[in-house]
Amino acid sequence: MASNNIVIGIAGSGGDGVISAGEILVNAASSDGLFVFMLKSFGAQIRGGESSVRVRMSSEPVATQGDKLDILVVLSWKDYLKFQSEMLLEDHVVILSDSEDSFSEENIPIPADKLKNWYKVPFNQLATNAAGTSLAKNIAMLGVISELFNLPKTALEKSVKKKFSSKRDDVIEKNLNALKAGRDYVKKEIEKKDSVLFEYTPGDPRIVMEGNEATAFGALYAGVEFYAGYPITPSTEIMHWLSVYLPRYNGVVIQMEDELASINAVVGASFAGRKAMTATSGPGVSLMSEGIGLAGMAELPIVVINVQRGGPSTGIPTKTEQADLMQAIWGSHGDAPRVVIAPSDVEDCFDCTVLAFYIAEKYQLPVIVLSDAFIGHRKESINPNRFRDLKYGFKKINRRITPTEKELEDYHRFKITKNGISPVTWPGMEKGMYQAAGIEHNEKGFPSSDVSVHSRMTKKRWEKFREIKREFSFERFYGPDDAELGVIAWGSTKGAVKEAVARANANGIKVQAIIPQILYPFLIQPFHDFLRHKKRVIFVEMAYAGAFRRYLRGFVRFGDFGVETVSYRQTGGAPFTVGQIYDKIVEEYEKKDA
Amino acid sequence: MDEVKYSLKDYKSDLKPIWCPGCGDYGVLNALMQAFVKLQIPPHQMALISGIGCSSRLPGYINTYGFNGIHGRAIPLATGVKLSNPDIKVIAVGGDGDGFSIGAGHIPHAARKNIDMTYIVMNNNIYGLTKGQASPTTPVGEQTKTTFYGNMDEPINPVRMMIAYKASFVARVFSGDPKNAIEVITQAIQHRGFSFVEVLSPCPTFRGVEQFKLIREKVRHLPEDYQPTDEVRAFDIANDNDFIRLGVIYRQDRPIYTDIMRKMQQVSEKMGKPEILNLLKQFEP
Numbered sequence A: 001m002a003s004n005n006i007v008i009g010i011a012g013s014g015g016d017g018v019i020s021a022g023e024i025l026v027n028a029a030s031s032d033g034l035f036v037f038m039l040k041s042f043g044a045q046i047r048g049g050e051s052s053v054r055v056r057m058s059s060e061p062v063a064t065q066g067d068k069l070d071i072l073v074v075l076s077w078k079d080y081l082k083f084q085s086e087m088l089l090e091d092h093v094v095i096l097s098d099s100e101d102s103f104s105e106e107n108i109p110i111p112a113d114k115l116k117n118w119y120k121v122p123f124n125q126l127a128t129n130a131a132g133t134s135l136a137k138n139i140a141m142l143g144v145i146s147e148l149f150n151l152p153k154t155a156l157e158k159s160v161k162k163k164f165s166s167k168r169d170d171v172i173e174k175n176l177n178a179l180k181a182g183r184d185y186v187k188k189e190i191e192k193k194d195s196v197l198f199e200y201t202p203g204d205p206r207i208v209m210e211g212n213e214a215t216a217f218g219a220l221y222a223g224v225e226f227y228a229g230y231p232i233t234p235s236t237e238i239m240h241w242l243s244v245y246l247p248r249y250n251g252v253v254i255q256m257e258d259e260l261a262s263i264n265a266v267v268g269a270s271f272a273g274r275k276a277m278t279a280t281s282g283p284g285v286s287l288m289s290e291g292i293g294l295a296g297m298a299e300l301p302i303v304v305i306n307v308q309r310g311g312p313s314t315g316i317p318t319k320t321e322q323a324d325l326m327q328a329i330w331g332s333h334g335d336a337p338r339v340v341i342a343p344s345d346v347e348d349c350f351d352c353t354v355l356a357f358y359i360a361e362k363y364q365l366p367v368i369v370l371s372d373a374f375i376g377h378r379k380e381s382i383n384p385n386r387f388r389d390l391k392y393g394f395k396k397i398n399r400r401i402t403p404t405e406k407e408l409e410d411y412h413r414f415k416i417t418k419n420g421i422s423p424v425t426w427p428g429m430e431k432g433m434y435q436a437a438g439i440e441h442n443e444k445g446f447p448s449s450d451v452s453v454h455s456r457m458t459k460k461r462w463e464k465f466r467e468i469k470r471e472f473s474f475e476r477f478y479g480p481d482d483a484e485l486g487v488i489a490w491g492s493t494k495g496a497v498k499e500a501v502a503r504a505n506a507n508g509i510k511v512q513a514i515i516p517q518i519l520y521p522f523l524i525q526p527f528h529d530f531l532r533h534k535k536r537v538i539f540v541e542m543a544y545a546g547a548f549r550r551y552l553r554g555f556v557r558f559g560d561f562g563v564e565t566v567s568y569r570q571t572g573g574a575p576f577t578v579g580q581i582y583d584k585i586v587e588e589y590e591k592k593d594a
Numbered sequence B: 001m002d003e004v005k006y007s008l009k010d011y012k013s014d015l016k017p018i019w020c021p022g023c024g025d026y027g028v029l030n031a032l033m034q035a036f037v038k039l040q041i042p043p044h045q046m047a048l049i050s051g052i053g054c055s056s057r058l059p060g061y062i063n064t065y066g067f068n069g070i071h072g073r074a075i076p077l078a079t080g081v082k083l084s085n086p087d088i089k090v091i092a093v094g095g096d097g098d099g100f101s102i103g104a105g106h107i108p109h110a111a112r113k114n115i116d117m118t119y120i121v122m123n124n125n126i127y128g129l130t131k132g133q134a135s136p137t138t139p140v141g142e143q144t145k146t147t148f149y150g151n152m153d154e155p156i157n158p159v160r161m162m163i164a165y166k167a168s169f170v171a172r173v174f175s176g177d178p179k180n181a182i183e184v185i186t187q188a189i190q191h192r193g194f195s196f197v198e199v200l201s202p203c204p205t206f207r208g209v210e211q212f213k214l215i216r217e218k219v220r221h222l223p224e225d226y227q228p229t230d231e232v233r234a235f236d237i238a239n240d241n242d243f244i245r246l247g248v249i250y251r252q253d254r255p256i257y258t259d260i261m262r263k264m265q266q267v268s269e270k271m272g273k274p275e276i277l278n279l280l281k282q283f284e285p
């Protein structure tokens, strides 16, 4: 069964180097021009504990981590148990495990028919013999699987060298020895009884990024100048990355005492004329909501990244979910417009962040980017050239408009204009002095509790939405327009939906999907276009209460279009698989035919 | 200062204060504007930041850049402004409730980071704007709208607290003693680092008109030879129960946050400011 698309899962304890092995593999595949996708999963332990990775590589573009594993590597059975429900196995799965693992065989939770292709390999011993340390067992393991399944070889060596490049030469040497020992072991000791083989032609090297890195990079690209934040999983990598790079561009990164402080510092920085942002997760956004309202009232541009995690309250910090939609759109008090956009993969994390700054600066309001752990923490390979030719180029990115000399003669900071946008000044500018406030104010900025002032100013603030809706329309459509069955999803479920729709269409099942990027303000027209031929639509979301479906139903009268709606949702933790969504599509498609 | 370019009227805004007649905050407004005149700070080179409360209305009455933010968050808001533009004089103002109750978590951090700003708290021992509830500085036993049977909570001593937090400038003044208030506030604004000034600023409406008199009887200026650099002595002064001491109680010179920030930027500048797209190198496999 030679294939150009392969899914490998590795599970073990923290000390086994599972994640490093996954990263080395991903880098090797990317430098050979393959499309890669890597998902990490780990327990709540700070160090050690169980960890796993799933790496999919293919010479065709991939949008998900793949449903089931072609290859499972178990460095410790005890730790594998924790991931059983996340790591589903193909019937033809090949299993490799450490022959020195003392876990008793009768307790191995895998049905016998899937244990046909099981190799027990002394990873530990191979590493100790070749490198003098069992620490290199993950590398020996990579040697074994690369030989056994024809994974990129020269590239793998290069990747190992790179991984240890900061270490002493003998460390690199030892690891290369371990790699070779793994390969030699296969040649000498293993008689291949399985049929899994990877087949590919190398292409131009690709780069590898994690969603949170792409978000941070996008922010820098958009010209962020100020970042204030407070650590929270799964968003913190954004702050880590900016802490390294933002100061090099004269920007400021400050770790505040909490989220209340972070958001207010961001608002303060924006008041001082800077492009400012913070990143957090749902619990942090809860604390920030008063400050987000302040930015709305003071009409100051800010960007807030919410890398959503699982569950209410502290929930499951390391796992994913899409349940903060309503919080993003409505989570503040009073009528306070903000824009909500949702990235759907790693590249999109970059694009959405750039877009967020563009919108925030141009329209002087808060923009919330709804990322999640699933995209924030995964690695994808990307064509580096895509960054050189972008819709919102660095130079083209707006900074808020400032008043003309004439406008400064009688400056009205909150001047009511046709599109709601008024020129803004900041401290240091000689003539534009004004008062910003969370309290209702007139056009000059002076406090007012006059109801007519309030209604005029409220209208002004919302007027911006009209133009935003005119300027943007970013929906992705997959599948034929005239399909009668539709799928509506948002954010990180895109990958699974996209692949499931492609699979269905290839199998003669006509279905089309729509994935919006801007969630709020809501753009009705694309949905109306989408619904023209539809008889039934499935809403896919990783949120138990189905907020997305409820939200859309507030804008689109599906009934008026004669469209039946079906909700397909699950709680997070494990993201949707292509198979799950495909099966749902088939189920609904058959109902429609009946 | 050779030439007086800015006079009181340059600092006065078009807005009339809505404070009650006799409110101590008028004195603070006046002292602050007098200090600006003394220091000749160009109005557009300042940012006055506040939270919410009667006292937090103050920025609106001064002709400069101002931000009347949300309850308790003046300090982080001011931090964002200062770090974004270190050349601007940043002054945060507010009440005792705003600062020591809802916003209490922020003060130690601005103090320890030594953010170069002045923080003026108008302490009236009560919540004014919400009409008379106990504040964190209300004395034990006092009846307020929320302490019908007498306040049971030990009050905060702001000066002692700020010394403990390592604020690099800690002072106390009385809004009924303008000369001293102007002098000390001027020094606070000149101080490089986080300067804190507690202003005893009575609320005749909810604490009674006699509060002015009671304070006047208890306050004393610090002795002529007082050295504010001695932390132990400063604590003694803060703990004095017989008299309420006015003046600069504690002061320390240490690097300010923006100095440290600049140093860090210099170190990182040495590593180069790469063309943004060159950063893609780090993502190469």
Ligand SMILES: Cc1ncc(C[n+]2csc(CCOP(=O)(O)OP(=O)(O)O)c2C)c(N)n1
Pocket (backbone or CB within 6 Å): B052, B053, B054, B055, B056, B071, B094, B095, B096, B097, B098, B099, B122, B124, B126, B127, B128, B129, B130, B135
């Ligand atoms: C989050 C939040 N909680 C409560 C309030 C109501 N509130 C407004 S001012 C205030 C207290 C003000 O007291 P203080 O800070 O001492 O100022 P003063 O009015 O006495 O000058 C309160 C509780 C609010 N605006 N926001």
Ligand code: SF4
Pocket (backbone or CB within 6 Å): B018, B019, B020, B022, B023, B024, B025, B054, B055, B124, B128, B129, B202, B203, B204, B205, B206
């Ligand atoms: S209520 Fe008290 S603090 Fe508020 S304005 Fe009136 S006197 Fe001043």
